Amino acid sequence: MSMNEQILASEEAVTEYILAQEDKDQLRFLTCGSVDDGKSTLIGRLLYDTKLIFEDQLAALERDSKKHGTVGEEIDLALLVDGLEAEREQGITIDVAYRFFATDKRKFIVADTPGHEQYTRNMATGASTADLAVLLVDARNGLMVQTRRHAFIASLLGIRHVVLAVNKIDLVDYSETRFEEIRAEFESFANGFDFETFVAIPMSARFGDNVTARSERMGWYNGPTLLEHLETVDVGEHVLEAPFRFPVQWVNRPNLDFRGYSGTIASGKVAVGDSVVVAGPGKTSKVARIIAPEGDVKTARAEEAVTITLEDEIDISRGDQLCAPEARPDVADQMAAHVIWMADDAMLPGRSYLMKIGTKTVTATVTEIKHKINVNSFEHIAAKKLDLNEIAFCNLALSQAVAFDPYEANRSTGSFILIDRMTNATVGAGMVWFALRRATNIHWQALEVDKAARAESLGQKPAVLWFTGLSGSGKSTIASIVEKKLHAEGKQTYTLDGDNIRHGLNRDLGFTDADRVENIRRVGEVARLFADAGLITLVSFISPFRSERGMARELLDEGEFFEVFVDTPIEECKKRDPKGLYKKAAAGEIKNFTGIDSPYEAPENAEIHLHNVNRDPEEVADEVIRFLKDKGIA
Amino acid sequence: MNVTANGLTAQRLSNLRRLEAESIHIIREVAAEFRNPVMLYSIGKDSGVMLHLAMKAFYPSKPPFPLLHVDTTWKFRDMITFRDETAKRLGLDLIVYTNPEGVAQGINPFDHGSSVHTHIMKTEALKQALTKYGFDAAFGGARRDEEKSRAKERVFSFRNSSHGWDPKNQRPELWNLYNARVAKGESIRAFPLSNWTELDIWQYILTENIPMVPLYKAARRPVVERDGMLIMVDDERMPLLPGEVVQEKMVRFRTLGCYPLTGAIESDADTLQAIVKEMLIARTSERSGRLIDHDDSASMEKKKREGYF
Known part of the structure; x- marks a missing residue:
């Protein structure tokens, strides 16, 4: 049944098994919902059922359950994931925790994020690297304001695959009617969010129904269990189909005979002999060598960390971007973007922040808040400043032109963080909507403010x-x-x-x-x-x-x-x-x-x-x- | 496997390749952004993988930072031999640092207990070394799957000027945009292996053929049974308690640290394949072999607040 028993046979079988792991892929997903929806219990259940909980951890868990547990005599699976002392004392999840489990098909990285509105920034953090979101709802309560918020934030952060986990179905007598009600309601409001795949699953994380094993108490449900869906969902490879983008991270110069540009391919593919252009200055050359972790290769693809050498000597440094000449990114010093504010001190238009976008850091100012978005009702509201956990659509001006793509087209080259210049804290995160080229904006050189x-x-x-x-x-x-x-x-x-x-x-x-x-x-x-x-x-x-x-x-x-x-x-x-x-x-x-x-x-x-x-x-x-x-x- | 016209696979990058690329990205980012980074090298398997990734990240250049080993003077002898050979083989600068006050006071795990020993010879020593050399970033091989408080730690983990970690006030970390800004005296601990699991580590060691300290493989070694753990008698400094007898047993280690604090497991696994096989059917987690994590269940978080890696 499990992988463990299959590989007991021989050393050759182990080698074969390990080499087969080379083909196993990885799915990063986010779970959100408040602790009352049973989110931590669900993750605990996944770890428990995929045998990722070891005996010593189980013993510690039994001890902890007696001390902090909220489910009486049973083992409280949530305690497995609520790691920090403060959370265990308060019984809430206040930060993103990352959890890992694997099956024969995939390795999973779970970002466990808190559900309360005051932790919107933590959810955004978890969502930024996730391929899929599991949104939990309590079957008794149905869709809550927070469910709408979670769907919105997931969508805003570019997640295209969503599972609606209708949990605690045991507490509504495994009712199909109740489940269908909730599903229909979610589908109607999530219409505008442009999710590529959407599945609703009735489950009980506490008792394990439809998490990893099919429930015997819901004969009416014919869909996949959560784990089946996670193992098979095709989260696509948009990043591979997008044009070639390569933000230069580090110039590799061991001696005068070698000049390479190291970085992670943000999107697309590249092959030796391909023409590439430096975004902005526009100098073109051809790829001479591609050095991958395993050595020289002829081709490389998105997400790979490589070192590229060019046929011509071009002055390129960290922060520059190599890209496909036929599909270049925007190069502009102004943009419109969604900004999520993550600091206690409000964001004020006109104040200057550091912006890290790709491998480039520039100074940036929000020149105008077009509107703030109410994360619960999605209403647009006029605003003069942006407080902690608020989201707004803004115009920004940068100290110099940088290369970027719309976030929708490229999560990697369309995202940025804002850093406070005094405290160095990460205070905001942004998703580029488009470059601004309006005439009224063009000569507005915000940041080189000099005497003239x-x-x-x-x-x-x-x-x-x-x-x-x-x-x-x-x-x-x-x-x-x-x-x-x-x-x-x-x-x-x-x-x-x-x-x-x-x-x-x-x-x-x-x-x-x-x-x-x-x-x-x-x-x-x-x-x-x-x-x-x-x-x-x-x-x-x-x-x-x-x-x-x-x-x-x-x-x-x-x-x-x-x-x-x-x-x-x-x-x-x-x-x-x-x-x-x-x-x-x-x-x-x-x-x-x-x-x-x-x-x-x-x-x-x-x-x-x-x-x-x-x-x-x-x-x-x-x-x-x-x-x-x-x-x-x- | 789908192969497209130009010979590229249309499939997703495999788990290990994705982890490898992510780690290399993190390592390069630290090298590019910090003035004076250092790689903590603890000689164990995770450190070995991290070092291997660093060699790949900068090839054909050498990693542009030295290695730092905080030597408690109680590491297994095999570890020290392996450490020196590794630095020599790769041609890297190796800084070995021991807390001089700890040595002067004769701090050791037997008389002072694991907690005091670890605090003075590891945590304090590490802080001293980082301050002495003015490192503004230090790589560590920790993984989020090791322990609960690690599961919440950032890849770029901010430390204040007294090297402390504040779990309630971590910088948000989105996408692969790591915030490397620190004021003078503050620093970042960078964890390139954050998203690796123990199984990933062994699979990678096997597919990449990364050299490892022999202690991971089973061999006949002299051990005594103490507090339910098998402790190896690595040198003459190990005092025997009444009733303890040194026995030769086929044992190996899942994790390496100070020999008096590291429990061996009885095993016949003397090849990497056998180790992986054993791990896949194991019923105890790897850190259970470490005495220092047992003090209480939130002990790692406490240590990290104080500056432990």
């Missing part, structure tokens, strides 16, 4: 107007009027005033020459940052030394720094003395006062030279504005 981009978005040219002159010369008065006039024209401005800065950033500085130099250095740096931010910055500082004004000028680009000399003779300044400082300096109460006991080095080549005696400050300010208009700044 910022200035452009402000609609102005950044500039620094550096007002220098003696205390009382009228620098701040004129600068203030100039700023008002610029502001009135819609310009983004900021004024750095000597007194204000000395109260904050530079409050540790005095008036010695060294401190004056440092004072100006700092202000120069701040002005540079503001110019980088795209602003028109007005600096109003005595700044008595030529060399420091020169230093500030050098921090900025050509045509951005304008020295404005407010030329008021010292006698006039003393007469005005708006803050009473000259009097104090004359009385010796202030040391190192510019013009009294500290020098002022007048500018020699100021861009703007303002004579400011007996003039209306408005008129002086207009002189500055006229100059700025000439330069295209105002």
